[in-house]
Amino acid sequence: xxxxxxHPSWVICKSGTSxxxxxxxxxxxxxxxxxxxQFPKQSLMLMATSxxxxxATYEQGVEKDKFLIxxxxxxxxxxxxxxxxxxxxxxxxCSAPGPRAPLHFGNGTRLTVx
Amino acid sequence: xxxTTQPTSMDCAEGRAANLPCNHSTISGNEYVYWYRQIHSQGxxxxxxxxxxxxTNEMASxxxxxxxxxxxxxxxxxxxxxxxxxYCIVRVAHISSGSARQLTxxxxxxxxxxx
Numbered sequence: 651x652x653x654x655x656x657h658p659s660w661v662i663c664k665s666g667t668s669x670x671x672x673x674x675x676x677x678x679x680x681x682x683x684x685x686x687x688q689f690p691k692q693s694l695m696l697m698a699t700s701x702x703x704x705x706a707t708y709e710q711g712v713e714k715d716k717f718l719i720x721x722x723x724x725x726x727x728x729x730x731x732x733x734x735x736x737x738x739x740x741x742x743x744c745s746a747p748g749p750r751a752p753l754h755f756g757n758g759t760r761l762t763v764x
Numbered sequence: 765x766x767x768t769t770q771p772t773s774m775d776c777a778e779g780r781a782a783n784l785p786c787n788h789s790t791i792s793g794n795e796y797v798y799w800y801r802q803i804h805s806q807g808x809x810x811x812x813x814x815x816x817x818x819x820t821n822e823m824a825s826x827x828x829x830x831x832x833x834x835x836x837x838x839x840x841x842x843x844x845x846x847x848x849x850x851y852c853i854v855r856v857a858h859i860s861s862g863s864a865r866q867l868t869x870x871x872x873x874x875x876x877x878x879x
Contacts, residue, residue: 656807684866693851693871694808699863707863743807747865752798752855755807 653677656744656756663734663763671729671759673744679724680746684753685717688741697742700727734763768852773874776846782839784873786852789833796857797828798867799837801848801875808851808869811837815857842877849874 653676663669673683683700698708698719706719716738718730727746731738739762748754769787776782788797796815800808812819812826814835819826825838839846849872856864 654807682862682865686869694802694869696866696868699866741805745807745867751810752813752857752865753808753867754810757807758805760805 654744654746654748654754654756656759658759659757660760661762663761665735665763666733668730668732669734669761671731671742671744671761673727673729673746673756675725675746675748675754678746678748680727680748681724683721683727683744683746685719685727685729686743686745688743688758694743698729700729702727731761734761736763739763768854768870770850770852770870770873772871773876775876775878776839776842778844778877778879779841782842782846782875782877784837784839784850784852784875785834786837787834788852788854791832791854792856794856795854797826797832797835798853798855799824799826800851800853800867800869801846802851802872803845803848811850813857842875844877844879847875847877 655674657672681702685697686694688694697712698706700719700721702721708714721727743758745753745755798813799811802808814826828835851872
């Protein structure tokens with residue numbers, strides 16, 4: 651139980667295109683979800699907090715117009731990387747506070763921008 | 765949140781106990797110690813947490829010193845599948861809502877279980 655499902659698990663896109671990543675809480679509701687980014691050989695860095703029914707809050711240095719977050723329901727948050735560039739290539743991980751841990755994490759999305 | 769210090773890497777022989785230390789000397793009285801691990805190219809997985817008493821579950825044991833300034837995660841019989849980065853995180857528990865519920869990850873310990 652308490653599963654967070656993230657899709658897709660990997661995506662390759664061309665520079666200038668947009669990519670949407672979905673994060674779902676499968677058996678619990680999440681009014682808040684968190685999006686992290688992880689570059690190779692580095693730790694997870696929080697990008698933004700997704701709030702159901704209201705605007706996301708972004709960490710310093712994260713461009714809100716580039717990383718669009720929508721949290722339209724209690725079980726779904728999406729992250730859209732707009733006009734992706736090679737420097738956006740990274741491992742994106744979502745998470746949600748849940749019943750059995752402070753945060754339950756998805757399995758991540760490996761984004762490669764060519 | 766209190767800062768934690770962990771060794772960069774450790775090796776452990778398969779079948780032996782893996783003991784992963786964590787220092788959190790500035791921990792506050794209302795902060796818990798959480799352990800997560802991240803297997804390569806996967807999302808972090810929750811392992812265990814505790815406040816001041818030792819804790820055990822099906823995955824691991826957590827030993828917290830009496831002064832709460834350090835703790836040790838014990839994997840009693842390490843297997844090759846336990847090779848991962850292990851993160852020790854300190855945070856206030858029972859946050860009802862909002863951005864404070866996020867977890868701040870340090871560098872963790874890369875545990876390599878050797879055959």
